[in-house]
Each structure stands twice: as C-alpha cells, then as structure tokens.
Amino acid sequence: MIAPRPNLLRLAMLATTSGACTLALRARGVQCDFVSCDGHLPSIYARGQVRLGRVALRGRLVPVELGALAGAVLEIGDGTFINQGASIVANERIVIGKNVRIGDFVAIYDTDHHPVDELTPTQMGPVTVGDDVWIGRGAILLPGSSIGEYAVVAAGAVVSGAVPARTLVAGAPARHLRDLSAASGWRRP
Numbered sequence: 001m002i003a004p005r006p007n008l009l010r011l012a013m014l015a016t017t018s019g020a021c022t023l024a025l026r027a028r029g030v031q032c033d034f035v036s037c038d039g040h041l042p043s044i045y046a047r048g049q050v051r052l053g054r055v056a057l058r059g060r061l062v063p064v065e066l067g068a069l070a071g072a073v074l075e076i077g078d079g080t081f082i083n084q085g086a087s088i089v090a091n092e093r094i095v096i097g098k099n100v101r102i103g104d105f106v107a108i109y110d111t112d113h114h115p116v117d118e119l120t121p122t123q124m125g126p127v128t129v130g131d132d133v134w135i136g137r138g139a140i141l142l143p144g145s146s147i148g149e150y151a152v153v154a155a156g157a158v159v160s161g162a163v164p165a166r167t168l169v170a171g172a173p174a175r176h177l178r179d180l181s182a183a184s185g186w187r188r189p
Contacts, residue, residue, distance in 0.1 A: 025052070030066075033078070042066050045089055053078035053098070060084055062105075068094075072110075076100075077131070092124050097131035099187055103155065108141045130165065132188055150182035 021037030028044045032052035039060035044050070045067025055076050057064045062085040068074040072090040076082075077098035085105040088094060092110045096102075112123045125144030129135070133147050136155035147153065148165030158172040166180045 021057070039063075039084065045069060048072035048074070048090060051075045053080070055079075056081045058083050065089060082106075083137075093126035094128075095126070096129040097133065097149065099132045100129055101134040101188060103135055103137035103139065105138045106135050106140070110143050112143060132182070132186070134188060150180060150186070152180065 021041055022032060022035045024041055025032050025035055025044065029046040030044060030050045030052060033054045035052055036056040038056070038058045040063035042057055042059060042064040043066070047070040048068030049072070050066065050068050051074070053076060058081070064082050064084065065087040066074065066089065068090040073093045074088065074090040076096045077100070079099040080096060080102070081100070082088070082102045083104045086102050086107070088096070088108045090110055094108055094110050108127055110125060110127045115122050123143050127141055127143065128146045130147055130149035130151065132150045133153070135141070135153045136157065138155055139153045139157045140159065141147070142158065142160040145159045145161060145163070147159070147163045148167070150166045151163045152168045153159055153163065153174065154168065154170035156172065157170050157174040159169065159174045163169050163174065166182050168177045168180055169175060170177050
C-alpha cells in the first residue's frame with residue numbers, strides 16, 4: 001500500500017474538522033454556510049444573531065472569538081478569513097463584507113464596554129468593513145468605524161471613524177498613508 005502524501009492527509013484532516021466546526025457552530029445557534037476551521041474551534045457567543053457565509057477560521061494556537069450579545073447582529077461575508085486570536089463580538093451591530101482578510105489578534109469593537117469616567121457615557125456605534133479589506137495583525141477597530149472596500153489597515157493601527165475605500169492607514173490613531181490601486185473585481189491573494 002502506498003502511504004498518502006502529507007498534503008492530502010492534511011487536507012483530509014482539515015475537511016473533517018471543518019465539517020465538525022460547521023455542525024458545532026450551527027448547534028450553538030449560528031446561521032452559517034460551510035465554515036472551515038484550522039485548529040481550535042472558535043469561542044462563540046450567540047445570544048444575538050450571528051450569520052456567517054463561507055468563512056475560514058484559523059485558531060492553531062489561540063481560538064477566534066465570535067459572537068453577538070442579546071439583540072445584537074454579527075454578519076460576516078463569503079470568502080472572509082479570520083486568523084487566530086481575533087475578537088469580533090457585537091454588542092450592537094458589526095458587518096464584515098466578502099473576501100476580507102483579518103490578521104492575528106485583531107479586535108473589532110462596537111462598544112467601549114464601560115464608561116471612561118462618570119460624566120462620559122459608554123460609547124456605542126455599528127462597525128462596517130467593506131469587501132476585499134485587509135486588516136493587519138493586532139489592529140483595533142473602535143465603535144462607529146467604517147472601512148471602505150479594498151482598504152488596508154496596517155498592523156497595530158487603531159481606527160476610530162471612516163477609512164475611505166482603496167486607502168492604506170496606519171498608526172494609533174490611524175492616519176491615511178497613501179491611496180491604493182485596486183480595480184473593482186480584483187481579489188487580494
């Protein structure tokens with residue numbers, strides 16, 4: 001008997017765990033198509049509405065955290081990839097488009113969770129991420145942020161507000177570095 005090639009064995013293992021991942025997510029109340037999981041199953045909070053398209057999750061060292069609290073909505077479009085340690089839990093509404101790349105340890109927040117002081121109320125605001133966006137490792141999207149299609153948020157950036165389509169932002173707070181060339185229909189490899 002010929003031993004299977006390592007790549008084929010890895011693909012077979014990934015297909016098996018992905019099927020189990022999809023079933024586990026559905027059992028937790030997540031509305032989803034086929035979800036590919038590489039590594040740990042994600043931590044899920046599904047008291048609100050969680051809708052996932054054909055999404056790929058990588059949690060080899062640290063699981064991805066996804067969810068929506070009671071009355072909230074989290075929507076993630078087809079072809080989106082979310083890397084390990086990312087935290088995306090809606091308190092109000094978070095919508096992520098198609099073919100988005102989300103790096104390790106990215107945090108997407110639609111609330112501050114608690115007030116900064118007794119005179120400042122907790123900030124809340126929906127977060128939207130357009131199609132074909134790339135969010136680099138450790139970036140943070142704060143309440144009310146919106147990222148236009150084909151934009152790139154550099155690693156470690158802190159976004160509060162609007163990022164125009166086809167731009168590169170970096171820093172804390174994030175600032176515009178340059179415009180990007182990306183024709184409609186182009187997909188980031």
